[in-house]
Amino acid sequence: MYSGNQLREMFLKYFEAKGHRILPSASLIPKDDPTLLLTVAGMVPFKPYFQRRVEPPFPRATTAQKCVRTPDLEEVGKTARHHTFFEMLGNFSFGDYFKENAIPWAWEYVTEVLKLPVEKLWVTIHPEDEEARQIWLDKAGVKPERIAIDESNFWAAGPTGPCGPCSEIYVDLGENRGCGRPECAVGCECDRFLEIWNLVFMQYNRDEAGNLTPLPKQNIDTGMGLERIASVMQGVESNFDTDLFRPIIDKVADLAGIRYKDDPKSDMALKVVADHSRAVSFMLSDGIRPDNEGRGYVLRRILRRAVRFARLIGIEKPFLEQVFLVIQRDYAHHYPELKENENFILNHLRLEEKNFQATLEQGTQILQERIRALQAEGKTVLSGRDAFYLYETYGFPVELTEEILNEQNLKVDLQDFERAAEEHRRLAREQSRQRRAVQESPIVTERAKRLGMTPFLGYERASTEATVEALFLGGEEIMDAGEGDEVICFLSQTPFYAESGGQTADRGVLETARAEAEVLEVKKGVTGTIYHTLRIKRGVLHRGEKVTAAVDAGARAATARHHSATHLLQAALRGVLGDHVRQSGSLVTPERLRFDFTHFSALTPAQLTLVEEKVNEAVLANLTVSSVEMRLADAKASGATALFGEKYGEVVRVVRMGDFSRELCGGTHVRATGEVGLVKILAESGIGAGLRRIEAVAGLNSLAYVRGLESQAQELAQILKTPASEVARRVEGLLGQIKDLDREVQQLQVKVARGEASDLLAKMQDVEGVGVLAVQVQAPDMEGLRQISDLLRDKLKQGVIILSAVAEGKVNWVAAVKPVGLRGLHAGQIIKEVAKITDGGGGGRPDMAQAGGKDPGKVSEALGQVPQIIRSFLS
Structure with missing residues (x-):
């Protein structure tokens, strides 16, 4: 019997031997894909390659990809196969091979490596895919009666993007697993025939309107669910009975003081808690934080559902930390982020679980009020709308509501609950469609792809000569742009820093002898092409002519001071608070800086003062600021700090400030820390569970801030008719007088009331x-x-x-x-x-x-x- 870990390794090694490069799993946060909240399939990281927005650096790849899907969240625990988190084993071709190789390799792997009996295997194809049918017959040797037609065999990851017909391999698990009906066959909804592999023939791109256009090259995207194939190879009835889940389930059962397989109702709760704990652990390991919107909301909802179902089996104390340690033990060898980000994961698990316990108590109180109202009215059924309100607002599962009602001989209108839930889902789908980002003009994208990466010269200089490679107005390429036009411009090279890593884009101008354009916005596309948004202020700008591209040097210097200050600030915070502090976002502008970081309580005044002192001591030390490019592994080995949740390329830029700070960063910086000037912290606040924010100013902006404080102090001194040094004492005395007067008024009011x-x-x-x-x-x-x-x-x-x-x-x-x-x-x-x-x-x-x-x-x-x-x- 193969373990889940062995099956993962076997798949990757098989396709490595077929010329595929083994790649680590991409993050659960899709990169540069506004159409998806989470990575839902193995092909998601490769969408730019399939669409040829980026040229693939290699022709073939194989991965074990982390995935999260939640459309069927309510089915988890009820069926043998539904999960929120799962691993997808995949092999991919980026215009290299197509059906003629993918089909025979899949059949060879299933029958010769896994040694599944041929007489138990079935194949499905799309009704119009005669090519696939012939390859299954001629190259794989599948018998005609073992090939079935399935009209649903068409696959896509998301509403838009690459897609195509697919072919699936099924295994017959035996009559005892079936429904017993004479017509039971492949495609039946019973558990007899299990799909174990899906081969997607990626031929088309689907746009927002649903139109299909052929992709530049034909691609292969195949996927085999690790949990499913493990259940087959280990001879168990459900994915939850495999070694990928049983240690987690057994731990949860031990915490609950029950045994798995003793009671179907308890078993469902055990499966939900095990599945959701695994999903939450992996989402946190990729830097996703609990939130009230977006992927953070998905995480929070899954975590809270785990806690709720744990309560159904008697676990009322925090437990997720103990379950995570089991998951970490069994998975960290292949997914090292579970170990690397352990402190982050544990801190969020503790805080979120503690906060939800309080929320759950609120929901219980509201339900008890509704129960009293029902009893007073002589009713026995709680409306489904009320039950759904408890579910959506307080995270109450309808199962928990039912259990509490049953104790009072009451019940809930489940049909009304389903209607309320469906209406909520409908509205959510509509909002999702409205939020979906509008794709770039194909004309602009294609031009950017042809130009490729724009050379960035901004680290060395603030101005340069460049050629206008392309101009676009309203998504259409144009030859000339006149006064008042707002256009996108591609240059042959640029000194303008594109908005990235929290640093705002450079400001500046493009000039020729007869024209001047203001640079409004600078962004980098997925191809590395830098998009300059311009407004023509005078004259006409022509495609192909030479321009002088000049950055606003004053704004660039102020931005660099604030960016360098964020590096000093992070190093100081880690020194004062501990190494668990990780940057989780920033904003760097010419006017100020904002730095978000992980920490689970407010900083004391003494800690804040110490952080500020450490930063300014590093400034006064006038440390040399240097940068060097190196391999990512070498950068991490050198102790460089990376932005949590960010995925880097193989070569990264490391910015070093003496021995005080060393970070992966692509931004612009000062040459020595002395150029930063005074760094003054303005505010420290909480912005979410386990997340803090510091706002600060540096350089001349600090001087302006201090002068403002002095002006306010002088104004107060004049109002109070006292020296500035005595303002605090004078205000304290006045506050004391106000309190005494308030006390006298209160005593008089009580005397009046007594009378x-x-x-x-x-x-x-x-x-x-x-x-x-x-x-x-x-x-x-x-x-x-x-x-x-x-x-x-x-x-x-x-x-x-x-x-x-x-x-x-x-x-x-x-x-x-x-x-x-x-x-x-x-x-x-x-x-x-x-x-x-x-x-x-x-x-x-x-x-x-x-x-x-x-x-x-x-x-x-x-x-x-x-x-x-x-x-x-x-x-």
């Missing part, structure tokens, strides 16, 4: 035999309102008190019930209903509770509703 207590109690009304006082009073804050409530309660033998006060535009509420348990009334429940009317909420003990509200204009309405609310509880 008015009898008058207020005279306003009590009878509600079905219970005395109820509901009034608005004057109180500066919640503490003052509670004191008035206590005065009234002391004078009251029995009854209910509801007090409201408006302070600083907000509503404060206090409720009291005396004695405790009077007619079953609960102060916390009463005040919650009253506060809702003012767009607020709260709660508390049976005898005393408080709440807040946002709408002072509805206080009178809320007080008027108190008798009715009391009656509802009495009934």
